[in-house]
Amino acid sequence: MTALRNILSSEIWESRRVMRALCSRVAYPQSGCRLCTESCPADSIVFKDGYPHVGAGCLECGACISSCPNGVFLPRQNRDIDILLPLVPSIKKRELQTIHYRCSNATGASRSAVQLNCLGRLTEFLLVAPLVFGAERIVLAKGDCGNCRYSRTISHQDKIITASRLLARAIGIEPNKIALAETGAPEEISDAHVPPPDRLARRAFFTSIKSKSAGLAGMLLASGRTIEQDQRAQVRQHNWRRTNLLAILSRLECRAELEVQQDILPAAEITVGHECTGCGLCSCICPTGALKNSMKEDLFEITFEAHLCTACGNCEQACRFKAIRSSNTFNLKRLFDQKPQTLLRAAMKSCDSCGAGFIHSENDICELCRAETPKLAF
Ligand code: SF4
Ligand code: SF4
Structure with a gap:
């Protein structure tokens, strides 16, 4: 019974999912970062003993995954590469030219759209990568966000869309290729050329392994494996969000030098x-x-x-x-x-007082000892 309780406990669930070492607040407790807690519509993310935890009330909207720029939250399944890879072969064959991301509350039929609980799960990678592979458009179908239980993610969604459009512009892709679907009239698309995700994911995986060239799929899968290996090996964890984005951008040239607000x-x-x-x-x-x-x-x-x-x-x-x-x-x-x-x-020179190395050569004791001196004298 105790073992069962342990298996069901959030601590074990979290240990597979929250890459704590990447959190700004774990690295420096005075950090003002609150992006995950502010974006979570269920107030489910709490800091206990200085570490982020995902509580039992999680709605699985994915807002924390997307809002944390450090990649602290790693999905257990449906990682970004798991969502992208099934689409790539059809995009490359030009059988799939418009990628539809659709939230659970969007109305209308779009059988082959990539279905997400909330569009707050989207990342820059998911919006830009299909265009890099040759997709013509990304269409986002939303429900009535203002009256949705995930409504707290709206401003975050807007930021991701804006950042993705700027990234698209930087690589010479028309930013308006990332567009919102017309409200109430989502586009009907054919699923004739979109194999079921499981089958395609496996095929893409084996194809990438067989390929001797270092294609993007291989790089991304490799980066995914590295993250997991890093967690096991307890070495420095990688920010998977930035790694994925850099992997896709590294294939291209920057065509527009754009200054972006942080x-x-x-x-x-x-x-x-x-x-x-x-x-x-x-x-x-x-x-x-x-x-x-x-x-x-x-x-x-x-x-x-x-x-x-x-x-x-x-x-x-x-x-x-x-x-x-x-x-x-x-x-x-x-x-x-x-x-x-x-x-x-x-x-560097050695401090005459504490022996630690320091830079300023005009003094014989380091700045820290100098700052402490009045207190020591008192
Ligand atoms: S958004 Fe990421 S870095 Fe910021 S507090 Fe949350 S887990 Fe830490
Ligand atoms: S270099 Fe960037 S990521 Fe590192 S502590 Fe400074 S602001 Fe944060």
């Missing part, structure tokens, strides 16, 4: 000023691994990978020397470069 697409440019003392805190509390520090031949170095940053603000907020500044806007071309950038390289 509340639309969570990403930022980070700079490190001369105030940096080399304490390394920023890298420790960066949940995505965008900021890293290292010692190279007695030089302290901070590197930044803009394509991994989700603009959580942890680094800027936590730096007690105000050395880090993050931008409010982000140029989409940085998602295509995907190169580490050195933000700081400086010689």
Whole structure:
């Protein structure tokens, strides 16, 4: 009986689903991130002992999966690649040119549409990737969102659609190819060329394994496996949302350098000023691994990978020397470069008081000891 209770307990259910190490609040408890709790229409996500938990009231709308830019919530099934891969062969053969995403409350017939409980589950990847593979249009069929129990996801849906249109524009695709269906008159589409998802998913999987070329399907499946392996191996977890998006963008060139507000697409440019003392805190509390520090031949170095940053603000907020500044806007071309950038390289010296390494050469004791000195003297 106890074993059964354990199996049914949310703790075990969550351990397979919530990648806690990626959470901005787990990395830095003072983080102001509330995106998941604010988007959950059931108030089902709570923080217990500093960790996010999904409670029993979950409505399975998928808003947390889509609203967390760090990829903390990994679906147990129907991951983004599971939704996309069955569609790809038909898109490539031009048998399927319009992808319909349809929520459970949308009216009208559309038998072969991708059915989601709520369009709040959509990600930029799900909206952009089919267009990259050659689909002509993405049509979103919604119900009466204002009177729906998932209505709290509306503003989040709008952001995902806006960000996806900007990403489409950046790769030279007409943004209006991502469109809402006419209310009350959803399009009827044929399902003649859309094999059942299970059959296609398996076929796509084996085809991708057999293929010796490193196609996108292989890359995406590989990235999916890596996430699971990472969880088992307890190594740094990857933000699957960003990994998927980068995998699709890495096949293309950036054709329009667009500046995007970080509340639309969570990403930022980070700079490190001369105030940096080399304490390394920023890298420790960066949940995505965008900021890293290292010692190279007695030089302290901070590197930044803009394509991994989700603009959580942890680094800027936590730096007690105000050395880090993050931008409010982000140029989409940085998602295509995907190169580490050195933000700081400086010689270290040992503090005469605590022995720790620090950067400023004009002083003999580090900034932290200097800040403590009045208290110690008192
Ligand atoms: S990082 Fe993700 S899980 Fe953590 S508080 Fe923000 S949205 Fe929630
Ligand atoms: S670089 Fe800073 S803002 Fe970007 S993810 Fe890391 S801690 Fe957050």
